[in-house]
Amino acid sequence: MSDDFLSRLREEPRPEFKDRLEGRLQEIDARERGRRQAPSPYRRFVPALAGASLVAALALAFSLEPVRAAAREFLDLFRVKRFAAVPVDPARLERLAKGGLDFKSLVADQVQVVVAPQKPEVVGSPEAGAVVAGITARQPGVLPRQAELAETTVGRLGSFRVRIETAKLEALALAAGADEIEIPAWWNGATIDVEVPPVLAMRYARPAAPGDTRPPGDPSYVLMQSSIPQVDLPEGFDLATLGRLGLRVSGMSAEEALTFSRAIDWRTTLLVPVLVQGGTFREVDVAGEKGLLVTYEPPVPPAAAGPARRARQQSLLLWSTADEAFAITGPGGGMELLEMAQSIR
């Protein structure tokens, strides 16, 4: 007896629905991690192609929530040490993905995990965490009102090897319309080794009070600190070419990408993707160092939207010293983060 007729209702979900739901799940991911304040921010400190050094980049996830994970992973490859914002047009990334460009396989197939990342470990104090991380713990002398140290963790992001496949980069350039970029043939098979040092994270939050209706720990501020990761590049490797490709994919024109590329020291600069819609950024001074302050509004799911659930502004502050990189995330437009950063000793 045939039951073929019973399969006539079966159909593939619409691609736009698939993408929309995937985006919503990524939002949940980001929110869940933010709520736990454990692995999330520095999960985004994914190792990247960089120059002599690069910094793990962290809570950029927040500014990239609407962007597909694959695109995010791709962009992670272009973060380097100092901080410069790159406007990213998520609609363009969506269009490229819909045009058949599989960011994830383009990148994932070329990345080999040498030492797997581990879940962040909760430690008793910043000092104890610093010992584990092999750094000296720096703490802010000024904290937002009512906030106090709630938790200290150490995250290990492991090490990675990127094996370049020129065919994939060429496919990416083609899909992005970046045919002006020539991928050197000798890159094929070349490897880039990235080792990300442990990240010390201190979460500051307002303790729960009797009768308090807000969730405990809401809002939280997280200060992250890490040594500068080490990246070994093949001799003669031109990061600017790779960087230009990334800029073109992010939405820059050929001329803009070239100009930007020439203005950047690719061996010391970490590119921070900021969504064109909903994100702003500016350069700030943090105790004599140039930092980058990114402000954005995390998207609110449609079901939660409305007057009672307005999106709350979030900020991310990044800066580095000669041998350490810092980041602070928290609610608001960044003033509190700046005050915290200026008071770090």
Added chain:
Amino acid sequence: MGGVRILEWFAPAVPAGGVDWEAAYREEMPRVFNYFRYRGLDRAAAEDLTSATFEKAWRARDRYRRERAAVSTWLLAIARNVAIDHFRRARPEVPLAEDGARDEETPETAALRAGQSLRLTELLRALPERERELLALKYGADATNRAIATLTGLSESNVGTILHRTVVSLRSRWDEGGSQ
């Protein structure tokens, strides 16, 4: 087999280490979506409930225990609870024929498919709740008899027997109406 909250069966929470959730999403989302379609829902409602299922699952991932069930079974358990909640709210069901043509279809094939879908939906809706649920799991979600047994609390052989009888009966009614 009504409102059994299978989701709670998976508690207490333990880390769900080792599961590739992105792959799970890619593989299982169409199955969950079609489960809802076979429960008689139109495309928009099926999409809504598929979203609800995955959002619940994503928030509860830490509670998934792989030694208790496959990810696919776990997701279907959540989907069933979502369906139960949905039908409890007694929203009127909309005929599936309202869905538009698929991209690859001509107007003729779209009309033919719509007619067949409508007929099949009507046949499914005429079934008792239990049989309809089993068919949705089998033909919509592509679940094995074993997984269906786990989800419904029926024995595997019982699942097979009920499905066989139901399909024979449906086949007969389908043939009576012509294949269109």
